[in-house]
Amino acid sequence: MEVQTLKEEKVIFQKIERLTGGEAIVKCLLAEGVDVLYGYPGGAIMPIYDELYKYQDKIHHVLTRHEQGATHAAQGYARISGKVGVAMATSGPGATNLVTGIADAQIDSTPLVCITGQVASHLLGSDAFQETDIIGISTPVTKWNHQITKASEIPGIIAKAFYIARSGRPGPVLIDITKDAQFEEFDFEYKKCTGIRSYNPAPKIDLNAVSEAAELINKAKKPLIVWGQGIILSGAEKELKEIIEKADIPAAWTILGASAIPTSHPLNVGMVGMHGNYAPNVLTNDCDVLIAIGMRFDDRVTGNLKTYAKQAKVIHFEIDPSEIDKNVKADIAILGDAKASLRAILPMLNANSNPDWLQKFSDLYKIEYDKVIKEDLFPTKDGLTMAEVIKEINTYSKGDAAIVSDVGQHQMVACRYAEFNNTKSNITSGGLGTMGFALPAAIGAKMAAPDRDVVAIIGDGGFQMTIQELGTIFQTKVPIKIVVLNNEFLGMVRQWQELFFDRRYASTVMVNPDFVAIAKGYYIKAKKVTKREELKEAVAEMMASKDAYFLEVLVEKENNVFPMIPTGASVSDMRLS
Amino acid sequence: MEIEKHVYTVSVYTENNIGLLNRISAIFQRRHINVESIAASESEIENVFRWSLVVKTSEEKIKKIIGQIEKQIEVIKAYYHLDEETISLESALFKIKSELLFEKREIQNSIKDSNARIVTVNRDYFVLEKSGKRSEIDLLYRELYPFGILQFVRSGRISISKSPMPISSILAELHLEKHEQLETLSEIAF
Numbered sequence: 215m216e217v218q219t220l221k222e223e224k225v226i227f228q229k230i231e232r233l234t235g236g237e238a239i240v241k242c243l244l245a246e247g248v249d250v251l252y253g254y255p256g257g258a259i260m261p262i263y264d265e266l267y268k269y270q271d272k273i274h275h276v277l278t279r280h281e282q283g284a285t286h287a288a289q290g291y292a293r294i295s296g297k298v299g300v301a302m303a304t305s306g307p308g309a310t311n312l313v314t315g316i317a318d319a320q321i322d323s324t325p326l327v328c329i330t331g332q333v334a335s336h337l338l339g340s341d342a343f344q345e346t347d348i349i350g351i352s353t354p355v356t357k358w359n360h361q362i363t364k365a366s367e368i369p370g371i372i373a374k375a376f377y378i379a380r381s382g383r384p385g386p387v388l389i390d391i392t393k394d395a396q397f398e399e400f401d402f403e404y405k406k407c408t409g410i411r412s413y414n415p416a417p418k419i420d421l422n423a424v425s426e427a428a429e430l431i432n433k434a435k436k437p438l439i440v441w442g443q444g445i446i447l448s449g450a451e452k453e454l455k456e457i458i459e460k461a462d463i464p465a466a467w468t469i470l471g472a473s474a475i476p477t478s479h480p481l482n483v484g485m486v487g488m489h490g491n492y493a494p495n496v497l498t499n500d501c502d503v504l505i506a507i508g509m510r511f512d513d514r515v516t517g518n519l520k521t522y523a524k525q526a527k528v529i530h531f532e533i534d535p536s537e538i539d540k541n542v543k544a545d546i547a548i549l550g551d552a553k554a555s556l557r558a559i560l561p562m563l564n565a566n567s568n569p570d571w572l573q574k575f576s577d578l579y580k581i582e583y584d585k586v587i588k589e590d591l592f593p594t595k596d597g598l599t600m601a602e603v604i605k606e607i608n609t610y611s612k613g614d615a616a617i618v619s620d621v622g623q624h625q626m627v628a629c630r631y632a633e634f635n636n637t638k639s640n641i642t643s644g645g646l647g648t649m650g651f652a653l654p655a656a657i658g659a660k661m662a663a664p665d666r667d668v669v670a671i672i673g674d675g676g677f678q679m680t681i682q683e684l685g686t687i688f689q690t691k692v693p694i695k696i697v698v699l700n701n702e703f704l705g706m707v708r709q710w711q712e713l714f715f716d717r718r719y720a721s722t723v724m725v726n727p728d729f730v731a732i733a734k735g736y737y738i739k740a741k742k743v744t745k746r747e748e749l750k751e752a753v754a755e756m757m758a759s760k761d762a763y764f765l766e767v768l769v770e771k772e773n774n775v776f777p778m779i780p781t782g783a784s785v786s787d788m789r790l791s
Numbered sequence: 792m793e794i795e796k797h798v799y800t801v802s803v804y805t806e807n808n809i810g811l812l813n814r815i816s817a818i819f820q821r822r823h824i825n826v827e828s829i830a831a832s833e834s835e836i837e838n839v840f841r842w843s844l845v846v847k848t849s850e851e852k853i854k855k856i857i858g859q860i861e862k863q864i865e866v867i868k869a870y871y872h873l874d875e876e877t878i879s880l881e882s883a884l885f886k887i888k889s890e891l892l893f894e895k896r897e898i899q900n901s902i903k904d905s906n907a908r909i910v911t912v913n914r915d916y917f918v919l920e921k922s923g924k925r926s927e928i929d930l931l932y933r934e935l936y937p938f939g940i941l942q943f944v945r946s947g948r949i950s951i952s953k954s955p956m957p958i959s960s961i962l963a964e965l966h967l968e969k970h971e972q973l974e975t976l977s978e979i980a981f
Contacts, residue, residue, distance in 0.1 A: 349810055354817045358864045359810070378864055411962060412806050412867040536858030 233402040235365035235395045236261035239329065240269050242372035245404045248300050250274040250291065250661050252284035252654075254311075256304025258344060259331025261396035276661070276690055279682035281308050283654035285315020286680070289324050290658030293641045294616055294666075296449070298325040298379050299658060305331045306344030309390070310351065314648055316386045317355040321645030322470060323443060325384035327375045328352075335363040335392040348390050357385030365398035369405070377407035382415030383534040384447060416533060419550035419558055427529045427546045428562035430503055436571045437463045438494070438501035438526075440486055440515075443470035443644075444508010444533060444552045451475065451637045453556035454507065461566045464575050466494030468509050469629055472640035477613065477633045483575045487515045488779045489626040492586075492788055493578035495779065498523050499786035500574070507531040508552045511541035512645065521784035531555050585790040586776050591631070597770030598746055600627040600699045606749055607669055607697070608633045610757035615667035616641060618659055620652035620676035623705035626775045628671040650679030656694045657686055667695065667757065674700040674726050681732070687762050688736040695756050696738075698729055698766045701773070709774045733764035740764040794849045798827075799871045800879060800950045801857070803842040804834060804958050806865040815842065815866075818859045824848050828881070828947035836958055839867065843879075843950045868961050872952050879950035883928045884910070885919040885935055886942040892917050901934040916941060 233241065239262050243251065253275060255263040266275050278284040281303040288299030299319075303312050309330040319326045333342040349361050358378045360371050368391070375387040431437055445454050451474045458465045458475070464483040465475060475482045484491030486498065495517075498504065504526040509515070516522045519541060530537075530544035531552055538547040548555050590601035604627060607615065613633040619625040619642040634640060641659055643651040656670035677698050687694065704722040711719050733740035739761055743752045749767065756763045777788045805811055812831070819826050827845040834841035846853070853871045860869040889912060891898055902909070907921040921931050928945060 350813060353810065353813050354821065361809075410864065413864045534862065536855070536862045538858075540855055540858070 230401045230403045232399055234261065234265070235368055235391065235398050235400070236265040237268075238365060238368045238400070238402045239372065239391070239396070240265045240273065241402065242369055242404060243300065244269070244272060245406070246298070246372070246376045248273060248298075250276060251300035251302055252276045252278050252287040252291075252658065253302030254278060254281050254284060254304070254308060256306075256308045256331065256344070258305035258333055258393050259302065259308070259329075259396070261393065262302070262329070262331065262391075275302075276657070276686065278654060278657075279685045280680065281311035282314050282650065283657075283680055283683045283686065285312050285319065285326065285328065286648075286651050286654035287658035287661075287686075288326050288328075289315060289319055289322075289651075290618060290641055290655030291662040292319075292324050292326060292658075293655070294638050294659040295662035296447075296638065297662070298327055298376055300327050300329070302329045303331070304344065305333055305348070306346045308344075309346055309348035312388075313351060313355065314646075316352055316388060318643050318646040318648045318651065319386040320355045320357065322643065323384050323447060324386065325379040326386035327372075327379050328386060328388045330388065330390045331396070332361065332390045332392045334394040336394070338363075338392070348388065352388045355386070356388050359388040359390070361390040361392070362395050363392045365395045365400040368395070369402060370407075373405060373407040374410065377410070378413070382413075416551045416554070417535060417549040419548065419555055421558060423546055423548050424555065424558045425562055427505075427548060428559050430527055430529060430546065431461060431463075431505065432564045432566070434503040436501045436568070437461070437503045437505060438497060439463050439465035439505045439507060440468065440494070440498070440509055441465060441471045441474060441507045442468040442509025444531070445471055445474040446637055448508065448533070448552040448554075450508075450553035450556050453553055453560060455479070457556060457560055457563060460560070461563045462568045462572070463505070464494070464568075464572055466491070468512070468515055468644070469640075469642060470644045471509065472629055473634035474637050476635050478635075481572075484579075485629060486785075487512075488517070489630065489775050489777065491579070491630070492582035492777050492790065493575040495777070495785040495788045496578055497574060499525065499784065501526050503527050503529065505529045505531070506542075507556070508533070510534075510537045513541070516541060517779045517783055517785045517787075521786070582777060582790065590627070595770070596746075597773070598743075598749065598767060599773060600624050600769050601631045602746075603697065603699060603749065603753070603767050603769070604628055604631040604671070606753040607757070610754060611667055611669070615639070615669050616659055616663065618642065618652045618656040618668060618670045620670075620672040621647045621649045622673045622676060623701070623709065623773075623775050624671055624673045624699040626706075627699075649673075649676035652676065653680045653696065654683045654686070656696070657683060657690070657692050660692050660694045661690075669695045669697060671697050671699065673705060674698055674702060674724050674729075675704045677729070684733060684736040684738060688738060691762070693760060693762050695759070696733075696762070696764045697756070698764070699769050700726065700729070700766055701769050701771050702726060703771060706775070708772070712772070712774065713780070729766045730764070738762045738764050740766070742766040742768070744768045794851070796847050796849055797873055798845060798847050799853050799873065800877050800948060801842075801844040801846060801853070801860070801869060801871050802950065802952065802956065803844070803860055803869045804867040804956070805840045805842065806867070807838060807840050808865045811863070811865055814863050815844075815860060818856060819844075819846065822852065822856065824852070824856070830947035830949050832949075834958065836962070839958060839962075843948055845948050868956070868958060870952065870956055872950070876954065877950045877952050879924075879948050880922050881925055881928060881946050881948050882920065882922040883932070883943065883945040885921070885931075885940055886916050887919065887935065887938065887940055889913065889915055889917050891938050895938055898935065898938060901931060905931045907931060
């Protein structure tokens with residue numbers, strides 16, 4: 215979250231101009247610093263597109279091949295840059311196709327502004343061609359939404375949309391604009407939104423609670439930090455690092471918190487949750503103080519709540535009051551922006567050292583290494599593992615690439631094994647688990663961070679959910695690296711069928727096309743690897759490529775992701791096989 | 792163990808905005824909680840709306856729901872109260888054939904005993920209005936039912952809390968807090 219400058223109202227376009235609603239939208243986007251947006255034109259949004267055509271030297275509209283791709287690309291853009299992603303679509307099916315990406319952004323707190331065209335206001339409610347009630351449909355999955363029927367509302371509403379999307383706990387906002395409002399002329403003037411009466415984005419930090427928390431942490435013998443995306447969203451990476459180093463606290467991350475602290479940091483003890491690391495999961499039920507920062511105790515993180523960290527005092531740093539006590543009861547809740555809260559607590563913490571406690575993490579890591587990691591990274595069997603592909607990517611990225619993963623086994627493997635030196639480097643669909651996320655999200659990520667290597671890691675199932683975005687990659691020449699880990703199964707579902715449904719592989723076998731031929735059909739450099747000895751060279755070639763590159767790796771068909779906390783089990787009952 | 796459920800009146804103060812009804816009701820619907828009644832009107836503050844919803848659920852759930860309601864951008868504040876913490880009433884209208892009013896003494900007695908009011912009367916029908924607790928309206932309904940009710944309608948509950956709901960000062964504070972927050976941030980951090 216950015217700290218809002220509330221005191222001065224910046225007038226961006228001071229001069230009052232006579233504009234159409236369509237042109238006003240484009241000027242509003244420019245005023246908010248939007249340089250790229252993703253979308254798909256259609257009847258009800260044509261006046262805005264007509265204006266985008268005139269402003270194409272200032273604002274880059276990327277034509278995705280499906281509106282879902284537009285939202286995911288905008289998400290990728292937002293997640294790597296911290297800025298608001300913008301997606302645009304026409305009414306009816308254009309708008310409904312945005313919904314999956316919006317729902318994904320809502321649950322993963324990603325700032326998006328989505329703009330949809332709507333039929334002319336006199337047709338509203340008449341079942342006009344391509345009319346749909348997108349306000350009604352999007353209400354439960356947006357932080358805020360609003361329908362504009364008069365051009366004069368545009369500047370105020372768009373300013374509010376950007377403010378709401380990026381402030382506090384970020385989220386998606388949808389603005390629906392009737393076609394007549396896009397044509398209508400009015401006197402345009404733009405003021406940035408700096409506050410809304412009924413909305414308090416960052417609650418005031420209670421310094422008493424902070425000092426109580428500090429006291430608890432100072433007394434703790436076995437403290438454990440679990441951080442989430444809140445660290446990244448508030449830009450508190452430095453503060454978190456200072457705290458863990460000063461107080462010698464082992465720190466684990468949720469999937470969306472990954473990369474906020476470098477993988478190689480000795481106090482980074484890995485990922486919590488269903489397929490996370492063994493030590494932080496098991497020791498969640500051993501710690502005496504659990505310090506949760508900017509995370510929301512998702513069921514995939516906690517396992518069975520009845521047995522989750524019952525022995526520990528829980529301190530919850532959180533910006534969203536509705537998250538406090540939602541899943542896990544907090545003994546001390548510190549409401550507010552993570553960065554400000556951590557800055558407040560840092561001077562109150564004593565320098566400390568917890569060698570015995572940290573040793574427990576090392577011991578359990580060794581068990582995980584021997585039982586799982588070793589065979590994943592250095593397999594003794596013929597079939598390629600997903601992990602050795604990630605390991606090879608690490609070799610060439612040296613931990614500097616941004617990894618955009620889809621959803622499923624490959625996602626868990628990527629998050630477990632990818633090495634990160636820099637924050638905002640792990641872009642994945644966490645809460646919603648949206649297959650098809652990675653390919654378009656990687657497009658947006660690369661456009662927002664053109665100097666970084668962006669590697670999309672995708673399964674053969676998810677790849678085919680948004681495969682058409684290869685067309686966007688070809689048209690925009692965005693040089694992303696695409697790795698499909700092909701096990702010819704919907705691997706995660708198959709794993710569950712194997713473990714919990716007596717190997718009844720109902721509809722999880724994938725009969726796949728020639729992916730390389732498809733990529734080549736889009737004029738994208740492409741290669742397929744089926745043997746271990748080909749892997750290194752292929753990854754090297756991909757990582758060195760200046761253009762987009764597609765790499766398919768045929769991996770072992772029936773490998774499982776371990777460790778695993780089965781649904782309903784306790785974090786401390788994590789299975790290693 | 793069965794979790795104890797209570798009847799709660801939820802009072803929500805909001806900005807007047809199209810779509811808020813949808814947003815608020817979706818919060819209940821998503822958690823499979825039936826909204827037993829709903830009423831909306833202007834509040835004591837200009838341009839601030841007030842909603843009264845009645846739901847039956849557990850205290851743990853209602854607390855979380857209040858959090859979700861307050862999270863909505865245009866919601867200023869939400870409260871929940873048990874029946875004994877509020878003064879509340881519902882209104883009902885009964886339409887009955889006029890001839891019964893003159894022929895049936897029991898109806899006249901019921902009107903008198905229940906403090907119901909005759910709103911209108913003409914040759915064909917008369918309309919009776921009764922405001923009060925749900926139990927009083929239910930009693931009158933049961934008494935009139937055997938004679939035949941042409942139409943019956945009951946409003947959602949409206950409710951005033953015994954304890955204060957200081958919305959004006961909350962609004963003033965919200966405004967102030969943002970500025971203070973900035974100052975706190977700059978003291979600690981920048």
